Amino acid sequence: MADPLRLRPEDRPDFEAVLHLALTSTDIQAALGADPTGRATARLRLRALGDADETAAAARAEYGTYLALRTSAEPDQPPHPAAGSLLPALAVLTPLIAATSAAVLLVLGYVLQLTDTEGTLPGSLVTAGWVLTLIAGTSALLAFAATLRTAIRGGDGTARAARVQQARQNWQRALLDRGLLPHLRRCLREDPVLRPTPPLGVRTADPHDSRNATNPKEHPSHVGQPEQGPADQPQ
Template sequence: MAGPHRLRPEDRADFEAVLHLALSTADIRAALLADPTGQAARHLRTHALEAADEITAESGDSYDAYRAVRSSAPHGPEHPPSKATLLSALSVLTPLVAATSAAILLLLGYVLQLAEISGSLPASLVTAGWVLALIAAVSTLTALTALLRTALQQRGGVPSADRLEQARITWQQALLDRGMLPHLRRRISEDPLLRAALPKPSPAGPDDTVRHIP
């Protein structure tokens, strides 16, 4: 179940923040007070961290939506800027370098031919120049095609920071409501010491709402 929705390393801090919030909700906090040593709270937190993928899977749809918005944002974690920068630089530099080299080789080759220089050097320079000219033309066409494809893919516009943050908060709320709280309550109900102190769950109130997590 957790396979397709494994928690990504960059989202670990958000997961731990939601866990901290869940442990602070009224019913769970009241149940944990039944163990004055604090060991139950530590064990509960440790088990939740170990089951991070399973808990995250319960918010799979919201998590997928958040990651999709984040991946389409500039320099999102799922599209490293170093790779994008390298590809962009190559797409611009390759046609430029090839065209410049072709012009130089063709000029030298034809000048040597006009000067009636003997040997195969003039013809070799002209041939190399035309090969580089062909490379420049092909690489230019490829770069233009890539730019057109990128423009078509981004017709909807780059997601704003507000849209990204809203997707993040929506996932955090789903993680809390559908994954974290049911998991913690289930674990508490399985503990004989804490089960008796677990109050009857009440409708979600302010304590169960995800606040902004930096």
């Protein structure tokens, strides 16, 4: 069964960013300076990327919190995107159209009443104008309520996004301190190229080694003195 807290593909860029930060730390850089070719740095980076899941397990608690907050902060997808985009437009246009139509009908109806026009037309126009006025007021209140609700949800979304960002930073810090830095230091100790060599001691001459045997004729006490022949020997 797959581990639910296994490092997800969308979080790989964050892992690589933290790895880059770990590689630039002072002690890691000092150790990598022993290999001027840069091959040790490449080997260390490839090994850390290959062991990403095992390294990330050191910060699984913070990673689980980050995943939970990120999942809860994801917006729900509307089932009908077309309807979702049409409703805000209707909420804005309905009060304007209703108010304009109401004003025209009311003015026309009252003008006809002032001119003593016979019939039911002036009264019908006035009634229709007041109905449209009521519709305009109601739709305006609904639009204001929808706008207020969107503002409240937007503020809540901002706070939730801040919590997600804080959880992400906590995970990255735990990944750096408890995961990548110990892993890189262990890899450096295991790298034969970067392993420190013990200092060479002073070589002790072997008295039985013929190569190190001193020629009596080359002894400092014989330098500059002629060899004694049989005639020069004391009687």
